[in-house]
Amino acid sequence: MTNQEFFAQLWDDYVAMTPQAQRIHDAFLADGETIINDHVAFRTFDRGPIRLEALEPHLLAMGYTRFAPYEFAAKKLRAFGYLPPSDDQPRVFLSELKCDELSTQAQASIDALIEQIAPQHVASPEVLWAGRLWAAPSFETYQQLMAESEYAAWLSIIGLRANHFTISVNRFTQYDTLEKVLAKVEDLGIGINDAGGRIKGSPEVLLEQGSTLADRQPFTFAGGQTEEIPTCYYEFAKRYHDDDGQLYQGFVAASADKIFESTDVRGERSAGR
Numbered sequence: 288m289t290n291q292e293f294f295a296q297l298w299d300d301y302v303a304m305t306p307q308a309q310r311i312h313d314a315f316l317a318d319g320e321t322i323i324n325d326h327v328a329f330r331t332f333d334r335g336p337i338r339l340e341a342l343e344p345h346l347l348a349m350g351y352t353r354f355a356p357y358e359f360a361a362k363k364l365r366a367f368g369y370l371p372p373s374d375d376q377p378r379v380f381l382s383e384l385k386c387d388e389l390s391t392q393a394q395a396s397i398d399a400l401i402e403q404i405a406p407q408h409v410a411s412p413e414v415l416w417a418g419r420l421w422a423a424p425s426f427e428t429y430q431q432l433m434a435e436s437e438y439a440a441w442l443s444i445i446g447l448r449a450n451h452f453t454i455s456v457n458r459f460t461q462y463d464t465l466e467k468v469l470a471k472v473e474d475l476g477i478g479i480n481d482a483g484g485r486i487k488g489s490p491e492v493l494l495e496q497g498s499t500l501a502d503r504q505p506f507t508f509a510g511g512q513t514e515e516i517p518t519c520y521y522e523f524a525k526r527y528h529d530d531d532g533q534l535y536q537g538f539v540a541a542s543a544d545k546i547f548e549s550t551d552v553r554g555e556r557s558a559g560r
């Protein structure tokens with residue numbers, strides 16, 4: 288599988304979960320813009336065959352290199368940024384939940400999911416859009432995880448797939464600022480994550496970012512209860528050059544901390560939807 292095929296399949300899985308992304312993508316294309324991905328992001332548990340260290344070899348085999356580590360103490364997450372083998376390919380942001388920092392009850396719930404993973408499912412890069420590698424948890428388990436970690440609850444029902452794609456605003460001509468991009472997205476009737484402000488970061492930190500509020504889909508929990516849950520979101524990023532004229536390649540932890548909240552059900556409420 289070429290990297291191009293990898294990202295094409297990752298995109299197909301993502302838009303099936305996130306129809307808003309296809310709409311946004313098509314709307315910018317219709318306005319004559321070229322869409323290049325700044326980065327894609329994945330979430331995982333730091334347990335068993337899907338921990339970051341076990342997934343990373345798939346990225347390295349595609350020619351990606353580890354760039355910088357990030358820590359999110361309050362959210363109990365760690366992450367790495369990865370650089371692509373060529374600059375027409377997206378960077379990758381891969382985070383994992385530090386399960387040891389959750390209650391023993393939550394850890395037991397997560398381990399019960401991890402135990403169901405068949406090792407052959409993690410051997411190929413397709414694992415990165417395999418979705419849930421375990422049976423649907425109960426709504427009670429989901430809520431129990433939600434009380435401790437929105438990330439854990441999300442991951443327990445969504446599984447492994449692109450959590451978001453990110454449009455490179457640098458490649459846009461007409462919509463050349465984050466504000467213009469976000470206004471266009473809102474014109475399509477799609478909500479913006481305003482945790483930490485609509486635009487996170489600044490030219491001073493060499494990265495500006497904004498994102499939608501995650502799409503929603505009905506999900507059937509174990510036992511048959513169906514609830515509407517947040518799926519995945521779309522992000523927009525504009526990078527700046529440093530004093531040496533180099534385009535910034537990293538992420539910004541303070542901004543990322545708020546971008547994570549794009550899948551937060553509470554975010555939906557504060558945005559008045």
Ligand code: OOG
Pocket residue numbers: 328329330380382450496522538539542543544546547548
């Ligand atoms: C990742 C959030 C961080 C960024 O660009 O800073 C991020 C996530 O929601 O899993 O994507």
Ligand code: NI
Pocket residue numbers: 326328380451453522546
């Ligand atoms: Ni991102």
